[in-house]
Amino acid sequence: MNQTVGGVAVTPELLMFGAIAGAAAICAVGVVAFNNAVRSALCLVVNFFLLAVLYFTLNAEMLGITQVVVYTGAIMVLFLFVVMLLNLGGSKLVHEKSDWKKFVGILLGCGLFVILGAQILPQLVHVQPMQLDQDLAKFGGPEAIGRTLFTEYAYPFEAVSVLLLIGIVGSILLAKRRI
Amino acid sequence: MNGVPLAAYIGLGLFMFTTGVVGVIVRKSPIVIFMCIELMLNSVNLTFLAFARYQMVPVASPERLQHSMMAGQMIVIFVMAVAAAEVAVGLGIIMAIFRLRDNVDIDEMNLLRG
Numbered sequence: 001m002n003q004t005v006g007g008v009a010v011t012p013e014l015l016m017f018g019a020i021a022g023a024a025a026i027c028a029v030g031v032v033a034f035n036n037a038v039r040s041a042l043c044l045v046v047n048f049f050l051l052a053v054l055y056f057t058l059n060a061e062m063l064g065i066t067q068v069v070v071y072t073g074a075i076m077v078l079f080l081f082v083v084m085l086l087n088l089g090g091s092k093l094v095h096e097k098s099d100w101k102k103f104v105g106i107l108l109g110c111g112l113f114v115i116l117g118a119q120i121l122p123q124l125v126h127v128q129p130m131q132l133d134q135d136l137a138k139f140g141g142p143e144a145i146g147r148t149l150f151t152e153y154a155y156p157f158e159a160v161s162v163l164l165l166i167g168i169v170g171s172i173l174l175a176k177r178r179i
Numbered sequence: 180m181n182g183v184p185l186a187a188y189i190g191l192g193l194f195m196f197t198t199g200v201v202g203v204i205v206r207k208s209p210i211v212i213f214m215c216i217e218l219m220l221n222s223v224n225l226t227f228l229a230f231a232r233y234q235m236v237p238v239a240s241p242e243r244l245q246h247s248m249m250a251g252q253m254i255v256i257f258v259m260a261v262a263a264a265e266v267a268v269g270l271g272i273i274m275a276i277f278r279l280r281d282n283v284d285i286d287e288m289n290l291l292r293g
Binding site: 008009011012013014017018021024025028029031032037040041044047048051054055057058059060062063066067070071074075078079082083085086101102104105106108109110112113116117120121122124125126127128129130136139140144145148149152153156160163164166167168170171174175177 | 213267
């Protein structure tokens with residue numbers, strides 16, 4: 001069981017991570033590649049759900065649940081509502097020509113991936129997670145997050161609440177036909 | 180998860196971010212572009228959480244360690260809130276443009292051209 005690939009031991013956890021991450025990566029490509037906006041949105045839902053699973057593997061349980069509720073629940077429903085309202089589903093696809101922009105975009109993306117990856121990834125290959133003792137193992141739970149959010153991060157929390165209020169008022173104003 | 184190096188999480192985040200960038204450049208439907216922006220935000224969230232869990236630099240005291248592990252999660256919460264506000268306002272703008280022009284090709288939106 002102690003095979004190594006490039007100096008990294010292949011553990012069962014790594015294989016499981018590979019399966020989840022591969023599915024998430026395929027869904028991410030599907031968001032960009034599908035011509036139909038509804039299919040892109042459904043790919044994005046699966047991707048966000050798999051990301052929530054990865055948050056659980058990182059001991060961030062509270063944020064994993066928040067990811068499912070906020071992203072796959074609220075934000076994606078909003079997306080699907082707009083797709084349905086604009087009727088972008090089958091008949092009225094935006095005409096996408098295969099022009100030079102597509103080629104240049106994919107080329108630029110590959111370049112970005114190679115440049116950033118070559119700089120960052122080799123340093124991190126051997127970094128393993130910290131061993132968590134009894135207290136630190138609960139760092140992703142609701143209690144720890146709530147305590148930190150309402151003490152140390154109280155001012156950013158209030159600022160975010162003002163931002164969300166402005167967002168609500170702005171979107172209502174935008175949605176009204178006549179003010 | 181023990182046994183998974185940090186490079187795996189960062190590599191997935193990098194791949195998703197790059198996919199989002201390519202989508203923003205290539206696609207023409209504004210809704211799909213919004214989805215790609217969400218993809219980029221989520222890859223950044225994954226990166227923050229991975230760095231919060233792995234703690235590459237040794238920290239002196241347990242309080243400092245707790246503090247630095249919470250910082251990444253707090254940023255993720257704020258990114259989620261900003262993304263929610265952004266989606267609400269952005270989709271409202273798309274609806275308003277659609278009502279005005281009856282067409283949502285992003286290349287033909289030139290209302291702000293001087």
